[in-house]
Amino acid sequence: MAKVAREVVEKAGINVDQLVELLVKNASAELTTYYYYTILRCNLIGLEGEGIKEIAEVARIEDRNHFEALVPRIYELGGALPKDMKDFHDVSGCPPAYLPAKIETVEDILKVLVEAERCAVRQYTYICNLTAGKDHRTYDLALAILNEEIEHESWFSEFLGEGPSGHFMRRGETSPFVSKFLK
């Protein structure tokens, strides 16, 4: 634990235990999404599915990066990951992104992907609101993740015909916002 780092956050008026619990829930959401996206990606098949597979893969890898970036902050603030992976899954801040029971078109999978990203956008917006001006490091981290989650949402939203995302696909790199926390 980073004792002084925790103290200054407490002194700023944040309930650090609650914040840590939120960070653990979101770390769980990221790792479980990484797992469920693996299944979704495998089921993006056919001509339409193949076109989306690579971008789903980028979102999958970046969600794993988010997990990796969140873990140090959890421990710095005196928290810990649950000992049992099953417990970790069940505290997730977002519902599991299950493969739909019935897949008729690629849209069925895209709807799961966009819902998962929208949950993440809500989660990190909330953490940013909670920590803004009070816990600079958590805010910086949550904002970096939020930037990537918003891009993921807009990619899948575009594929669903909700309008242009305004983005290109990543070009060889992943996590342009979060990578500074991974070095």
Added chain:
Amino acid sequence: MAPLLRNDMRTFTREELQKFDGREGRPAYVAFRGKVYDVSESFLWRGGKHQVLHQAGEDLTEAMQEAPHGEELLARFPVVGELQE
């Protein structure tokens, strides 16, 4: 999305609502703008707790103003009654 209405609608006082806290297998109900929703089936209300900060059995009308989502997410759950003021 219009709220889903159940046939067995009832009126809850705040004290009665608190009993539906989602703990120890009890149903999880929350109130919002006078309507009582059954969120027991929600993954995000497991054990009656939602995102660290909220407990089932409460009126969330004020808390919703701080939430990163609107009432459209609550509208996915059945309405089981009304909150008595």
